[in-house]
Amino acid sequence: MIESAIDVKDLTRTFGSFTAVDHISFEVHSGEVFGFLGANGAGKTTAMRMLIGLLTPSGGTARVAGHDVYTESEAVKRSIGYMSQRFSLYEDLTPRENIRLYGGIYGLTMPQIRERTGRMLTRLGLARVADEQVRSLPLGWRQKLAFSVALVHEPRIVFLDEPTSGVDPITRRQFWELIYEAASGGTTVLVTTHYMDEAEYCDRICIMVAGRIGAIGAPADLKKQFGVDSIDELFVRLARPETAVPESALPERLS
Amino acid sequence: MSTVVVEALVKRFGRTTTALDGVSFTVAPGELFGFIGPDGAGKTTLFRLLVSLLRPDAGRASVLGLDVVREYRALRQRVGYMAGPFSLYPDLSVEENLRFFASVFGTTIEREHARIAPIYAQLEPFKTRRAAALSGGMKQKLALCCALVHRPEILLLDEPTKGVDAVSRREFWDLLGTLKRSGLTTIVSTPYMDEANRCDRIALIHRGRLLAVDAPGTITRAFDRPLLAVRARERYKALLALRGHEHAHSVYPFGDVIHYTDERADAPADQIGQELRAFLAANGFADASVEPLAPTVEDTFIARTAESESRISNPESRIPNPESQIPNPESRTGSS
Structure with a gap:
């Protein structure tokens, strides 16, 4: 049996009296593109931070790439790649320098770094701007470079936190093709997004609602199961089950 | 008379960046x-020009009949501007933020209650909470309330829904619908193409130029070639295969389907559909289905940007243009 890339049981995290993540359990299979969705404040970020070894859980278990997030958080960090919308690249370094820096951080040898740098720059079509400052590149290119840099040490799993926020639609699609390509090569991808159409690109998705898992499964199965036409519709229904109630009567979510 | 008139507006930053490159449009009274x-398309620069926070390098703009350069003082009293949720004071409470913005314009929450009531009703339960501790959706609503508190004659909302979850976005657009029914003219920007249909008219903006200005339905009807949706279990492989089709014009993933356009703009969609079905079956995608599809605003945006890139692309430019970097199937399979 193939070991799950991510295996989570009853994972919980509390902050004082507030339970941000409340006994969630799920598995992500190797090579799967797994969408992690939820309204602002539903617990996505907290869950993600526990899975990448940045936050210790209050309870439950989680294994990421076969490593325990409590006792092997450094091994977890070495086995994963991470890219966020807000920060991924050093903007006053060049693409070449960014790749070398991350390769070095992840313990690659110089020959490995040289070989991968050349390959990545060619494949991304960035060879001509390899020695320009990253800040001078269009956002879409930076995003694709950031994704490749997150994969420079060939991790088993890559975590993408709103990777396509604000990019133009063509670049957004090219970015998803990079995700498909990585997944078809066996890399497991866990991705968060606010674009509901992107949820439909995923093999499976999980929608978090108030710290729990409101729905999990393949987008097509979920649409059938809940009798909705789109994931957008499902998201709205799960995130605001009280839509019949006037909105003014609803409690505010904790941010 | 138009509420907003913009003619050939140009704004440059430094020698190399042209943020707005000759933008013209009008907005009618009461329009959303x-x-x-x-x-990076130029949305924020345009808004800042319209509320007189920047001066144009060329062209002109008037809002409510007032020139944005010469009559900026009068203009500022009469526009409501929301520059994203960060225009709030995070250390002040909901109520304090609102009182502050009211007092800047010489009024009070109480006096303006009728105008802001529908939104303030949703904020009132949290009026003592610090703005920093609000969720993204609530921050937006507070910012909208602050932009409305001096009874502006036009609202300019710059990316109010950016980074906010799908449910809060929907609620925010519902509020804009309510304001529209009260007759308020509103200009709003968004990176989310699916929000376009909430507007009376839209402008597609990319790299400082307007690609199209019209009602969303008119813009999508102008899509000039057949569009087909392809479904296949092996989506990524099917996508690469379709790129190799001899008549493929564009092939993109779109949610759970692939959107395909054909270079033969006048061929009937049914005929192309049959060809594609045969092509996919012959390439090992026996389960593939193909059906004609109505284009969305996003399809149109993609088509128009591709056109505009090929028109303005400059071989001398030092930085190659990213839209020309659409990976081709051969080089991808070769390198992996």
Whole structure:
């Protein structure tokens, strides 16, 4: 049996009296593109931070790439790649320098770094701007470079936190093709997004609602199961089950 | 008379960046007008010009009949401007933020209650909470309330829904619908193409130029070639295969389907559909289905940006243009 890339049981995290993540359990299979969705404040970020070894859980278990997030958080960090919308690249370094820096951080040898740098720059079509400052590149290119840099040490799993926020639609699609390509090569991808159409690109998705898992499964199965036409519709229904109630009567979510 | 008139507006930053490159449009009274485009398209620069925070390098703009350069003082009293949720004071409470913005314009929450009531009703339960501790959706609503508190005659909302979850976005657009029914003219920008249909008219903006200005339905009807949706279990492989089709014009993943356009703009969609089905079956995608599809605003945006890139692409430019970097199937399979 193939070991799950991510295996989570009853994972919980509390902050004082507030339970941000409340006994969630799920598995992500190797090579799967797994969408992690939820309204602002539903617990996505907290869950993600526990899975990448940045936050210790209050309870439950989680294994990421076969490593325990409590006792092997450094091994977890070495086995994963991470890219966020807000920060991924050093903007006053060049693409070449960014790749070398991350390769070095992840313990690659110089020959490995040289070989991968050349390959990545060619494949991304960035060879001509390899020695320009990253800040001078269009956002879409930076995003694709950031994704490749997150994969420079060939991790088993890559975590993408709103990777396509604000990019133009063509670049957004090219970015998803990079995700498909990585997944078809066996890399497991866990991705968060606010674009509901992107949820439909995923093999499976999980929608978090108030710290729990409101729905999990393949987008097509979920649409059938809940009798909705789109994931957008499902998201709205799960995130605001009280839509019949006037909105003014609803409690505010904790941010 | 138009509420907003913009003619050939140009704004440059430094010697190399042209943020707005000759933009013209008008907004009618009571209209809900949307600017749709990605980061860096020029949306924020345009809004800042319209509220007189920047001066144009060329062209002219008037809002409510007032020139944005010469009559900026009068203009500022009469526009409501929301520059994203960060225009709030995070250390002040909900109520304090609102009182502050009211007092700047010489009024009070109580006096303006009728105008802000529908939104303030949703904020009131949290009026003592610090703005920093609000959720993204609530921050937006507070910012909208602050932009409305001095009874502006026009609202300019710059990316109010950016980074906010799908449910809060929907609620925010519902509020804009309510304001529209009260007759308020509103200009709003968004990177989310699916929000375009909430507007009376939209402008597609990309790299400082307007690609199209019209009602969303008119813009999508102008899509000039057949569009087909392809479904296949092996989506990524099917996508690469379709790129190799001899008549493929564009092939993109779109949610759970692939959108395909054909270079033969006048061929009937049914005929192309049959060809594609045969092509896919012959390439090992026996389960593939193909059906004609109505284009969305996003399809149109993609088609128009591709056109505009090929028109303005400059071989001398030092930085190659990213839209020309659409990976081709051969080089990808070769390198992996």
